Amino acid sequence: MKFLRDTWLVYQRQMLLVWRTPARLVIGFVQPIAYLVLFAPLLKQALAPTGAQTYADAYRIYVPGLLVVLVLLSGFFAGFGLLAELRSGVIERSRVTPVNRVALILGRAFSEVTTLMGQAVVITLVALPFGLTVHIGWLLLAYVMLALMALMACALSYAMAMLIPSPAALGPLINSVSQPLSLLSGVLLPLTLAPGWLVTIAEWNPIYWTTNGTRALFTGNPGDSAVWIGMIVVVALAALTVTWATRMFARQVR
Amino acid sequence: MIEVKGLRKSFTLGKRRKTRTVEAVRGVDLSVAEGEIFGFLGPNGAGKTTTARILCTLLDPDDGDAVIAGADLRKDPAGVRARVGYVPQGGTTTDEVTAREELVLQARMHGIHKAEAVERTEKALAAFELTEFADRQCRTYSGGQRRRVDIAMGIIHEPKVLFLDEPTTGLDPQSRAHLWDEVRRLRDGGMTVFLTTHYLEEADALCDRIAIIDHGEIVALGTPTELKHGVAGDVVTVGLNGAAPRAAELLDGRDYVRKLEIAPEGLRLYVDDGTTAMPQIMRALDGGEITFDTVELHRPSLDDVFLIKTGRSLRDK
Numbered sequence: 001m002k003f004l005r006d007t008w009l010v011y012q013r014q015m016l017l018v019w020r021t022p023a024r025l026v027i028g029f030v031q032p033i034a035y036l037v038l039f040a041p042l043l044k045q046a047l048a049p050t051g052a053q054t055y056a057d058a059y060r061i062y063v064p065g066l067l068v069v070l071v072l073l074s075g076f077f078a079g080f081g082l083l084a085e086l087r088s089g090v091i092e093r094s095r096v097t098p099v100n101r102v103a104l105i106l107g108r109a110f111s112e113v114t115t116l117m118g119q120a121v122v123i124t125l126v127a128l129p130f131g132l133t134v135h136i137g138w139l140l141l142a143y144v145m146l147a148l149m150a151l152m153a154c155a156l157s158y159a160m161a162m163l164i165p166s167p168a169a170l171g172p173l174i175n176s177v178s179q180p181l182s183l184l185s186g187v188l189l190p191l192t193l194a195p196g197w198l199v200t201i202a203e204w205n206p207i208y209w210t211t212n213g214t215r216a217l218f219t220g221n222p223g224d225s226a227v228w229i230g231m232i233v234v235v236a237l238a239a240l241t242v243t244w245a246t247r248m249f250a251r252q253v254r
Numbered sequence: 255m256i257e258v259k260g261l262r263k264s265f266t267l268g269k270r271r272k273t274r275t276v277e278a279v280r281g282v283d284l285s286v287a288e289g290e291i292f293g294f295l296g297p298n299g300a301g302k303t304t305t306a307r308i309l310c311t312l313l314d315p316d317d318g319d320a321v322i323a324g325a326d327l328r329k330d331p332a333g334v335r336a337r338v339g340y341v342p343q344g345g346t347t348t349d350e351v352t353a354r355e356e357l358v359l360q361a362r363m364h365g366i367h368k369a370e371a372v373e374r375t376e377k378a379l380a381a382f383e384l385t386e387f388a389d390r391q392c393r394t395y396s397g398g399q400r401r402r403v404d405i406a407m408g409i410i411h412e413p414k415v416l417f418l419d420e421p422t423t424g425l426d427p428q429s430r431a432h433l434w435d436e437v438r439r440l441r442d443g444g445m446t447v448f449l450t451t452h453y454l455e456e457a458d459a460l461c462d463r464i465a466i467i468d469h470g471e472i473v474a475l476g477t478p479t480e481l482k483h484g485v486a487g488d489v490v491t492v493g494l495n496g497a498a499p500r501a502a503e504l505l506d507g508r509d510y511v512r513k514l515e516i517a518p519e520g521l522r523l524y525v526d527d528g529t530t531a532m533p534q535i536m537r538a539l540d541g542g543e544i545t546f547d548t549v550e551l552h553r554p555s556l557d558d559v560f561l562i563k564t565g566r567s568l569r570d571k
Binding site for chain 1: 336350360
């Protein structure tokens with residue numbers, strides 16, 4: 001009970017900060033919307049071999065990938081925010097209170113997830129006039145999957161930030177993790193276009209399954225095996241990374 | 255209120271092969287009474303902040319024990335947290351939130367329920383003269399206002415002991431004086447205040463008792479007056495315009511003069527208490543018909559104490 005209350009307290013505070021710094025939110029939008037407007041129109045032709053006949057088809061394939069990129073890459077950068085707060089003494093101030101230690105990090109992670117999901121919704125809405133159509137039920141399920149991916153990315157980033165508490169070193173580390181993860185998941189173009197060896201490698205990448213799952217939901221194939229595999233994978237990964245991050249955090253800040 | 259015995263803490267710096275161990279705190283013993291302002295004076299890197307952080311449960315000591323407001327630091331850190339307030343160096347206010355929001359949050363982090371947190375915030379805002387701009391974002395505050403918000407956060411849960419780490423660093427003289435008044439007011443209300451500082455004036459003017467710390471060890475401990483009297487008496491320097499040798503002859507051996515020497519600027523007399531010795535010196539010179547240009551009284555400062563105990567001046571830093 002106290003744990004939930006404390007998490008809620010930290011969450012509210014972080015959401016207040018997000019609300020007060022709209023510039024950060026806007027910056028988060030710029031890149032995905034640029035991709036949506038300036039890159040996605042090329043896709044009708046490019047995706048034709050995968051069976052995309054119309055712009056709607058192309059957007060159903062592309063938008064979920066874009067959302068995966070958004071939640072993963074932005075989520076991976078959550079660690080920088082944590083480092084800044086550790087340095088500024090804000091967290092230290094909380095540590096001399098009886099507030100739950102796990103709540104300090106979970107409240108933060110949930111606020112990041114909320115922000116990212118807000119951005120995901122806006123991007124979905126922006127894509128509608130371009131011809132994206134998607135079943136609302138499957139869309140909501142896809143959002144659940146995306147939210148879990150965002151949580152996983154944040155938690156992983158927090159854990160890495162506590163492992164390497166220097167922003168200068170953390171950046172390259174995050175890039176070297178996130179680049180191959182996203183390339184090997186077919187976020188930009190589905191890997192059905194890829195040569196067999198690339199798919200074989202990609203099948204070892206958990207993000208490949210979650211991306212395919214999200215995409216299957218957008219394209220209206222909830223029965224696709226990628227949906228349930230992706231869901232199991234992302235639940236397991238989120239649980240794993242959150243446990244890791246909270247342990248690291250609790251050990252470091254006590 | 256605070257009892258510390260044999261506190262030790264060392265850090266390992268550097269990476270892999272090139273590590274070196276820094277002993278930040280090397281056996282600190284101290285005892286702080288209820289309702290006093292206790293100052294920890296020392297240069298940067300002396301171990302002041304480390305000690306304060308250990309006592310606030312933010313760092314584990316390598317060795318030693320401490321009891322703070324009845325709670326054992328090692329056995330009951332949660333009890334310590336409930337009884338102390340901590341204001342870190344440089345403060346922790348966030349630009350984008352208001353003083354009211356900061357205070358309510360801090361109160362609620364202490365487990366105080368919402369209505370009570372709001373009520374306490376109102377009182378704290380009034381007590382620290384923050385009500386007027388309580389709903390403005392902290393970015394618009396002056397350094398002194400921000401520091402007052404920090405201290406208000408530190409006491410929102412009504413702790414027994416307040417730890418202030420370098421509370422006036424970076425403040426202008428006026429804000430500093432204002433903050434000193436706030437700290438005295440807290441003490442007068444019965445709170446025990448433990449503060450670290452590297453400002454001699456602050457230790458001298460504000461603290462009831464001081465521990466001077468250098469290289470992780472306490473080198474002197476007492477009230478400012480005790481410390482200053484302990485090292486040396488006062489020095490009276492008389493500018494004599496060439497008559498110094500004659501004056502020296504006249505004053506040598508008087509019971510209020512401990513020692514004298516002829517210096518370039520005149521005659522330097524070491525006395526126990528300058529305020530009583532000075533008129534006697536002047537009368538003696540008058541009686542000997544020796545005219546003098548200037549009389550100057552120098553009382554030992556905490557810097558003299560520091561210099562004698564450590565061989566270095568705190569001011570040169």
